[in-house]
Amino acid sequence: TKKISPLKRVLVLVSRHASHLARQQYDVIVVGGGHAGTEAAAAAARTGAETLLVTQKIHTIGALSCNPSLGGVGKGQLVKEVDALDGLCGRAGDWAGIHFSILNRSKGPAVWGPRAQLDRQLYREFIQAELLSTPRLMVVEGSVEELLVSEPDPEEPGQHRVTGIRLSNGSHPISATSVILTTGTFLSGSLFMGQTKSPGGRIGDAPSGLSHTLKETLGLRVGRLRTGTPPRIVKDSVDLSLANIHPPDSQPVPFSFLNAHTHCKPEEQLPCYLTYTTPGVERVVRESFHLNCHIQQDTKGPRYCPSIESRVIRFPGRAHQVWLEPEGLTSDLLYPQGLSMTMPPDIQLRLIREIPPLHRAEIHTPGYGVQYDFVCPTQLNPALQVKSTQGLFLAGQINGTTGYEEAAAQGVWAGVNAARQALSMPTLSLSRTESYIGVLIDDLLSQGVTEPYRMFTSRAEFRTSLRPDNADLRLTLKGFEEAGCVSSLRYKEAVRVRNTLQDALSALQALAMSSHKWKKMFPQICISESKSTTLSGLELLQYKDITFEMLASAAPECLSPYMEFSQRLKIEAVYRPYCDLQKKEIKRIQKEENMALPQDLDYFTLPVSLSQEAREILHRVRPSTLGAATRLQGITPATIVNLLNYVRHTE
Numbered sequence: 281t282k283k284i285s286p287l288k289r290v291l292v293l294v295s296r297h298a299s300h301l302a303r304q305q306y307d308v309i310v311v312g313g314g315h316a317g318t319e320a321a322a323a324a325a326r327t328g329a330e331t332l333l334v335t336q337k338i339h340t341i342g343a344l345s346c347n348p349s350l351g352g353v354g355k356g357q358l359v360k361e362v363d364a365l366d367g368l369c370g371r372a373g374d375w376a377g378i379h380f381s382i383l384n385r386s387k388g389p390a391v392w393g394p395r396a397q398l399d400r401q402l403y404r405e406f407i408q409a410e411l412l413s414t415p416r417l418m419v420v421e422g423s424v425e426e427l428l429v430s431e432p433d434p435e436e437p438g439q440h441r442v443t444g445i446r447l448s449n450g451s452h453p454i455s456a457t458s459v460i461l462t463t464g465t466f467l468s469g470s471l472f473m474g475q476t477k478s479p480g481g482r483i484g485d486a487p488s489g490l491s492h493t494l495k496e497t498l499g500l501r502v503g504r505l506r507t508g509t510p511p512r513i514v515k516d517s518v519d520l521s522l523a524n525i526h527p528p529d530s531q532p533v534p535f536s537f538l539n540a541h542t543h544c545k546p547e548e549q550l551p552c553y554l555t556y557t558t559p560g561v562e563r564v565v566r567e568s569f570h571l572n573c574h575i576q577q578d579t580k581g582p583r584y585c586p587s588i589e590s591r592v593i594r595f596p597g598r599a600h601q602v603w604l605e606p607e608g609l610t611s612d613l614l615y616p617q618g619l620s621m622t623m624p625p626d627i628q629l630r631l632i633r634e635i636p637p638l639h640r641a642e643i644h645t646p647g648y649g650v651q652y653d654f655v656c657p658t659q660l661n662p663a664l665q666v667k668s669t670q671g672l673f674l675a676g677q678i679n680g681t682t683g684y685e686e687a688a689a690q691g692v693w694a695g696v697n698a699a700r701q702a703l704s705m706p707t708l709s710l711s712r713t714e715s716y717i718g719v720l721i722d723d724l725l726s727q728g729v730t731e732p733y734r735m736f737t738s739r740a741e742f743r744t745s746l747r748p749d750n751a752d753l754r755l756t757l758k759g760f761e762e763a764g765c766v767s768s769l770r771y772k773e774a775v776r777v778r779n780t781l782q783d784a785l786s787a788l789q790a791l792a793m794s795s796h797k798w799k800k801m802f803p804q805i806c807i808s809e810s811k812s813t814t815l816s817g818l819e820l821l822q823y824k825d826i827t828f829e830m831l832a833s834a835a836p837e838c839l840s841p842y843m844e845f846s847q848r849l850k851i852e853a854v855y856r857p858y859c860d861l862q863k864k865e866i867k868r869i870q871k872e873e874n875m876a877l878p879q880d881l882d883y884f885t886l887p888v889s890l891s892q893e894a895r896e897i898l899h900r901v902r903p904s905t906l907g908a909a910t911r912l913q914g915i916t917p918a919t920i921v922n923l924l925n926y927v928r929h930t931e
């Protein structure tokens with residue numbers, strides 16, 4: 281893990297800035313140094329492209345605009361996948377994490393959600409240090425005012441080509457073969473607090489005016505979304521004894537496949553606290569409704585991260601959870617998750633003081649809302665390139681998503697593809713069957729966005745195969761062998777892991793014994809004693825009460841070399857039958873491509889599990905074959921499997 285002191289950082293920035301001045305042509309330019317932009321720039325440079333990252337303020341590179349946390353259910357899977365592709369956020373999370381926990385632990389490991397509370401400053405410093413030491417990457421402070429595009433080719437009307445950017449300081453244009461826009465909440469951004477509306481992308485930052493080029497020059501469809509953030513509270517003014525303490529996991533599990541430990545020692549982690557809203561909170565929201573112009577707008581906000589105003593209006597009379605989360609190891613502030621609000625600051629103070637631990641709380645920075653433009657993502661191809669503009673890629677909140685992890689995931693993939701395009705290599709896609717990143721991109725492209733999109737494990741049909749524990753085997757090998765964005769160090773480690781796991785699984789397979797013998801060895805397992813069958817160690821490991829450690833102590837000579845992977849082997853054994861079934865289903869769909877779909881099917885009443893949206897699409901289009909149905913926007917592989925089973929069953 282690298283870390284450079286703030287002074288050295290400034291010196292590096294100055295020298296980078298100076299050396300940049302000589303260069304006016306890049307393979308890839310990335311606009312924006314948020315979560316999408318930093319991953320995109322680093323990935324493009326790793327893939328071999330001379331890359332320039334231009335962002336409004338260098339010191340805000342890697343800033344966590346809202347919550348000081350990373351990962352969670354679905355989002356943690358994305359962090360693991362970005363890490364598997366050699367991205368930054370997993371290692372940054374391990375460096376800056378101050379409270380690690382695995383969410384959803386009571387459920388199967390496929391849907392566990394690795395999550396960490398972060399120290400904001402450490403996170404930013406790590407990302408900045410990484411970027412500034414990445415070969416082939418220049419970082420420059422500036423605001424991109426204009427996207428340069430060539431006139432459409434008369435042979436291909438409507439098809440533009442991006443040629444570079446122009447900064448607002450009036451300097452010369454900078455040319456590039458590919459440009460990635462990752463402008464987050466800044467595109468024509470407006471900030472809201474009480475009855476005040478002002479231009480801005482985030483508090484203290486100016487908005488970006490690039491919407492004009494996107495709409496008027498490129499003819500792209502642009503929509504509007506909103507989000508908000510809670511006030512930050514002075515820690516010393518809070519009576520934490522009135523809240524429930526929530527300790528971290530005693531053994532923090534790192535995000536990165538390269539890290540055996542987190543930077544923060546287990547005993548140095550900080551707790552979070554849980555408290556609840558009272559009827560007084562609801563009263564303040566209702567009384568101040570007329571003073572709160574953000575919530576009176578029709579623009580859609582994040583459904584799964586709603587403001588306190590939306591929560592009390594949608595679910596009146598309830599006590600809503602509020603998490604009090606540390607903002608850093610030495611920070612004086614607490615982040616009240618669940619209290620995003622946009623009323624005037626004096627009313628925000630009145631509201632928080634209605635919550636018992638916050639009776640005498642002081643606000644450091646008031647909450648506010650932001651509304652911004654996004655580009656309808658159905659206009660992109662699977663490489664995240666704008667279909668009608670050669671060389672222009674979009675990633676992050678600009679595509680209608682919400683969250684750092686969703687942004688990082690798109691960023692890494694846009695970075696790989698922008699670099700490949702610039703280096704005259706074919707662009708690549710990730711499928712829904714191999715990654716959550718593939719699910720995310722496919723959902724955006726096929727369904728578009730009507731509200732801010734966030735990841736959930738339920739969005740992935742093949743989630744038993746797309747587990748956090750195996751993201752390295754799914755993506756690191758492909759990232760090195762096909763995409764070229766993974767270092768040889770990480771690749772060698774992934775190959776070692778793959779080979780060792782394969783050897784361990786073969787050893788488990790070969791360890792066959794009669795069920796009677798196994799039962800004698802492990803009386804606690806529930807095996808029928810009436811009839812003896814032969815069971816392999818791998819099959820035995822599928823039993824709930826059997827751990828790899830137990831098998832290794834029974835057969836140390838063949839299993840003890842694999843103790844390092846005991847948990848992965850247990851998970852692999854449990855999920856293997858489901859994954860095999862899923863692989864068969866995928867093959868079956870491919871084989872049944874030409875199966876005719878009866879034209880008189882009433883999709884609205886079909887007695888199979890289909891979403892209302894899928895029923896409407898199938899009813900409208902009436903695909904003639906299963907293959908035609910798979911290619912419809914909005915039709916997922918799960919829908920196809922259900923359709924296939926139904927038609928075959930009724931034949």
Ligand code: FAD
Nearest residue numbers: 312313314315316336345424464466488508676677683687
């Ligand atoms: P950002 O992190 O926003 O980064 C954009 C970057 O682009 C910035 O560095 C900016 O300076 C730069 N930039 C923009 N225009 C230009 C230009 N023309 N030239 C040069 N640089 C430019 N997420 C949640 O999941 N839940 C929430 O509740 C939530 N609430 C939020 C509340 C607020 C007020 C804000 C601002 C964000 C919130 N987010 C929330 C969103 C979260 O911050 C984003 O999802 C995430 O940061 C998106 O990453 P990004 O890289 O797309 O954009």
